[in-house]
Amino acid sequence: MSIDTPLPVLKPADFASDQDVRWCPGCGDYSILAQMKKVMPTLGVPRENIVFISGIGCSSRFPYYMNTYGMHSIHGRAPAVATGLKTCRPDLMVWVITGDGDGLSIGGNHLMHCIRRNMDLNIVLFNNRIYGLTKGQYSPTSPLGKVTKSTPMGAIDNPLHPLSLAIGCEATFVARSIDTNVKHLASTLKRASEHHGTSFIEVYQNCNIFNDGAWAYAKDRETKLDTTIELEHGKPLIFGKNRDKGIRLNGLEPEVVELGKGITEDDLLFHNEKSPEPSLAYLLSRMRFEDGFPEPIGVFRSVDAPRYDEMINDQVKQATKEKGKGDLEALFNTGETWTVK
Amino acid sequence: MSIDTPLPVLKPADFASDQDVRWCPGCGDYSILAQMKKVMPTLGVPRENIVFISGIGCSSRFPYYMNTYGMHSIHGRAPAVATGLKTCRPDLMVWVITGDGDGLSIGGNHLMHCIRRNMDLNIVLFNNRIYGLTKGQYSPTSPLGKVTKSTPMGAIDNPLHPLSLAIGCEATFVARSIDTNVKHLASTLKRASEHHGTSFIEVYQNCNIFNDGAWAYAKDRETKLDTTIELEHGKPLIFGKNRDKGIRLNGLEPEVVELGKGITEDDLLFHNEKSPEPSLAYLLSRMRFEDGFPEPIGVFRSVDAPRYDEMINDQVKQATKEKGKGDLEALFNTGETWTVK
């Protein structure tokens, strides 16, 4: 497409494929799909330059429903498939769709290496704290004690925290959103798309069949303003229905404080998504509802760093510049050769 | 072995197997082996109750040289093999020996899940920042720009930091030591053995053939007191040949300060390996020589938490208590049955 042809103006519906959407009625995946379709036309990227890669799971059916290029690959391997794709085609915008089982259980290693290489991919992890597609076994994010098909006496695996893990793997962009918080979700997806390097987004997603209400506290109209806290760069951490509570640091321990009574905004922890060292982001990722904290949503961390896909292609350019375009004739004749007549 | 038979008094040499040690002369692995043999007799565990499980790599030859039970398994899978073993046999003391390639590249996923389950294993990762056994390709801990057999133009993968990763995976015990710092290494191994749950120890190890001097700054007599800092629980972070430098927190950013000139020990960051939240340990894991910090050695974190191997066996006990010892006859006859005459 030549540079001055204006992009056709697309609507969200243009991003819907002709396939029937086959999630359970009421599944949180629908909402994420809707927001994704809404964000797509705003990205300024032609549809044919967008690719969705997924693994296996309910969430991983996602690519079938997007009228872009896509691959529903195998369980856990989407980040690796996407790495091959993006390495060869840095011109494409590549999204990875995964689940808490797909991405964190079988696929943990690829996720980890993809993040640390800072591949320019947008990874969206649908966290429903359960295996949906295989009908209800516990996942790496299921809480201790969770009774599921495979844990009739309760889960005994200490859960992973996806964002802590990502930050432990040198992530440059880390965010969290919620399926039903549609505006926030859309803006988070958009922010992720703008980041150069791996964007890792955890989305709290409800599986109303096998784990209904797993995120009720964070989604419920009544409670959500007290149980979540929206991160804004450069702003203090304030939350609560009346915006009267905040997070203050006590040494390295965060604590919930009430504003007023001698505590002002300036005493609070200020969010800095650009902090070069990820300790703040890590600390934020540790704040958990079960420990009495609001859970942060929004962008935890967003810093620039070199990207694998860019660097590998730069090496090709540099090598070509230094040595000239590869010449087979010359290559075959390097070293000692001789003639037989 | 009955409880009142005194354990035979063993010497380090009793832990040497009859196999020739086949590392390159000068390899850092020798020193780790020596310290391990030294620590073994002090653990009060009969030799037959100790098992070493490893993957593949130079480091992973380790079990062959220990006169205990052992398995040199396949590349990257040692934590999973050990998980099966320890789950069935919580009475055994199980060590996992791995390398930066074995543990962090191909084996990253098992390492991660083993740590988060808090399996009661002692994992020692020999970090030489290179693939030794396959003769010198870069590893996940090799620095950016590293020229190796597979990266003639320099590595472009942003390296992982093993301890940050472990902390990102909910580790309960995290430590670091150095092959040549023999006393420190021995005491760190001993500390690890005493921890209940997964103990993860990174050992800086020199591969004098393919990556000689990778840790020179931290091993060199001249520099090591300035480039490393020994963590002690409850003590301020002081280092330097003259113990005149320290680490102070500036918000969430550590900084190197000189003692005196108005700065006293009390201004420094105090180490707390027992901190319930791992943010301090994480922050310490970010201190890197290349950023002008001394690199901490010693125990970063050591907290008690439930262990998978214990809980799974407790469930068996509990189920047996509740339902009685499994009775096949009764099981077969549950539900509807009928008689054919």
Place this chain on the structure above:
Amino acid sequence: MATSTPTKPITSIEEATIRFCGDSGDGMQLAGTQFTNTSALLGNDVATFPDFPAEIRAPRGTKAGVSGFQIHFSSHEIFTPGDTVDALVAMNPAALTTNVTDLRDGGILIVNKNAFDKKGMEQAGYASNPLEDDSLAKYKLHSVEMTKITRLAVEDCGLTQKEADRCRNFFAMGLVFWLYDRSLDPTLRFIEKKFGAKFPAVAQANTKALKAGYHYGETVEAINTQYQVAPAKLPPGQYRNIMGNIALAWGLLTAAQKSNKQLFLGAYPITPASDVLHELSKHKHFDVLTFQAEDEIAAMTSTIGAAFAGAMSVTASSGPGIALKGEGLGLAVITELPMVVVNVQRGGPSTGLPTKTEQSDLLQAMYGRNGECPMPVIAASSPGDCFDVALEAWRLAVRYMTPVMLLTDGYIANGSEPWRIPEVADIPKIPVEHPGPSSNGDAFQPYERDERLSRPWAIPGTTGLEHRLGGLEKQDVSGNVCYDPDNHDHMCRLRAEKVARIANDIPPQELDGPDSGDLLVLSWGGPYGACATAVHRAQADGKNVSHCQLRYLNPFPKNLAEIFTRFDKVLIPELNLGQLSRIIRAEFKIDTISLNKVTGKPFSVAEILEKIEELA
């Protein structure tokens, strides 16, 4: 045992096949299971075939969301869930359109009339209402207002309408129970047990719906005949109905007890193998440890660790998961540790048709590993056989110190049949020996072999037997790492020979039919039932045909070669493109005729019979 005296004529029939079908949310699996149990309790022989939709619940009313359950019940011994259906219950238009072709001409068709609204018919692709046009003329159509009647029946139970509608399957059951003169009692007991205490309103409603269905049959004139299928003459004993995956799990439990072992299962969920994990995780009081691993590689290698620990160690998965275990299996083979590897096969390649049955992993089971890496392979023939095969797998594993691959498939795993409950005391013990502590100071020789070529299973914790296993080639006897060329050759042949010698330890192949003849039907796994039935029919027709069902696929029974010499032709029906055929040809250098099908569905008796008739 019917709840009331019949008021309509009863026809006695030998056997019947019925199918419930409807939306995934319509409770068809439950209806099928209840009918099955009731028929089994009544003494019929039964065989079932549940057919799930693809993994994800599709939107209500779509064809993709149709779920079915077929039951074949009979007054004589049967082996398959039936080729065609005598009575079909369809809860909505999508179910009707996707299932009606399996109903025989003149068969009974019961549909929920209320579901045939515009949207429902559109979703099913009906242009006009099939209940009203002539398109179903060849069936005995009963168009019943199930939704309406059910709502009325449960009116006073205090349920929401949505909840009320969920009782519809009980109405349908009641009607079919009446039709085949079955007792409601087992289902009433089920309702009481499942809902009685916790949800009394639901219990009451389901009871009412069930009875409403039954009375509907009694009352409504259009349905004018009742059928009776007498009890079958099964071998005497105590019976229950059992699904393949459950039988497999129980077989493993039994093997563990019979060998005095703790049972360890390392598994990662995958359809259709997950139920093995689910079932075993319920029985921790049998000294069972179930480990849901992070992936199949960890499942496999933790299984190796558990085997080293001295447990009875098992892993279970399906095709793609088994592919991931290949490297680990190599370690299991070279360390010569005993364990059982279960593959509940499904449709491939890749993710394939994950909820459908297939037998296409046989070659993977035999060869899906690097190097010369031989492993015994055995396969179950039917749901109940899974129990026996599990015991046999562990017997061989521990006797020969080797991983054993046990193949079942989705058809067997989810299907069910009456199972004669064994006397626990009669099940032979599986002896396991571990060498005891040694204090003579001599180096322990972990690769010393007995007459079976089996090495000792020395376990950590035993004084004086400290040793190291691993994936590098082992020195004969000492088990030390060894790069000696001749030793490697020797060890490769030894591992092969050890597996080959298992042939001395397994029963000779049995033959169903005359010792020699025109045609031998050779089958393995799920097609057993269809082949047995077809061969019996052909024999009854005077054909010169016999049947061998293979349990042992590697090694084969010793007398198999000799059996082949006595038949003119060998027919191998398989749900793949000819995998056993390949092996048989390579091994015995005989010609084989393949009957292959990879539709994700089991063979029908007719398909086998047709081929037999073509050949004999």
Place this chain on the structure above:
Amino acid sequence: MATSTPTKPITSIEEATIRFCGDSGDGMQLAGTQFTNTSALLGNDVATFPDFPAEIRAPRGTKAGVSGFQIHFSSHEIFTPGDTVDALVAMNPAALTTNVTDLRDGGILIVNKNAFDKKGMEQAGYASNPLEDDSLAKYKLHSVEMTKITRLAVEDCGLTQKEADRCRNFFAMGLVFWLYDRSLDPTLRFIEKKFGAKFPAVAQANTKALKAGYHYGETVEAINTQYQVAPAKLPPGQYRNIMGNIALAWGLLTAAQKSNKQLFLGAYPITPASDVLHELSKHKHFDVLTFQAEDEIAAMTSTIGAAFAGAMSVTASSGPGIALKGEGLGLAVITELPMVVVNVQRGGPSTGLPTKTEQSDLLQAMYGRNGECPMPVIAASSPGDCFDVALEAWRLAVRYMTPVMLLTDGYIANGSEPWRIPEVADIPKIPVEHPGPSSNGDAFQPYERDERLSRPWAIPGTTGLEHRLGGLEKQDVSGNVCYDPDNHDHMCRLRAEKVARIANDIPPQELDGPDSGDLLVLSWGGPYGACATAVHRAQADGKNVSHCQLRYLNPFPKNLAEIFTRFDKVLIPELNLGQLSRIIRAEFKIDTISLNKVTGKPFSVAEILEKIEELA
């Protein structure tokens, strides 16, 4: 081109085989490579066999640490590195004891006398000094004080003693160069290039050591004959020496250029395949992207991603790594994307003998995946052939939209031979088509097929061709997810048929020898050379024997069945326990005779010849 006029009698011989052996640190691989290049430059045909110790450098002087390099050079065409050795250079006692049995009676034995001290002999297990007792009497023993002379020779170069001792291999080279009348020039050029600028002292010392060795030969009386091996009559052209892994990498580079493609390699290091990664990573200016993945699964699946992207996509590994790729290969097969999967085979099972050669992954290549998952398999026959086979693999992959498995082995990969440098312009282009943008709004049909049954390779970035691939069964033509039973059967057969039809597109099998006869030797991969040589010798002896070397293992060439009918017996020599035999039997229902060996070593000509003589 010798550096001085010979002063001793020169014997002309047809061919010779020599071996350098010593400690891993003794530079034997370098010595071997220099001798090889020099001989090749002189116009001999050469074949080499480097033999590495197991992965880890063992302590100096131990048997485990011995490294060897064998060179066969000749004035006629040769195919193997030689069975027995005519001249052996042993740098220490451990090398002597582990290698001397391969030296023929009367062969020349050159040893470094200075290494025979107490410790060295103890490590080698010598009770008495073999240079002094009579045990080496049957050889022409030259016991040379190499250490001492080398130290003296390099005395004034300013090296430490350790550095000086590192020049010993150049002394040994010099002596052997003299012995076989080879020029020092290539080695002198090598020294200059490698050390000249950066380490002039080392360059000087090596030069001196080399010349010292040469002059030692000229001077010392005990060595009284020089040998000459004249240039071979090879087809005219420009030649170089090449190793298999390098030829493979260059073949891939060439295939990429000839198809106008970027080359992507996704790989994880593993012996003996790592050199493919190393070599390609050096040639980024050929538009090559090499991705060292976190494991083999990522290597495989990134390769799939790169294929989807439109690159020429390759992964390379060895046995255990290929086992890990099995699941991913299933996805590659069902998505029908073109790519090349290289397996440089090594000794198995499990970690096995990682530095040794074997052919035991053929069955894994054919069947190591779940479901019906067919894939073309081709194999290289010699180091130089790797180049051609790489081109052919990509040609087939892209023409048939399929992953192609390319098998080589450690023997071919590390061995070398003279390679006639092809004219780049003469190498045929490999045409690749991608459908162009479409704006007609019709849904793109990614599974529509051409006459070869190949589907279109539409790549992201193309307007209007947006489509989704995946591992679930695909609907014919549309490529949509499809659970229809008949479609699945159809697609399974279609994928099989597509691969089978490749037989139409490959050359008929060639036969070396008469068209019919008593015995056909059928080989594949590394044993090519030994089989060709043995068959030639047998033919010269008047035996009625011919030879087929298979490049195409799946599908087989169309005329193979017919060839079999013309021979009484078929002998299949393989470095495994009979894997090709199994396939041939299953496929052609013929009887085969297997000659199997799994010692980690290649076949010798004598082994093959003996078997031929037994049979024909």
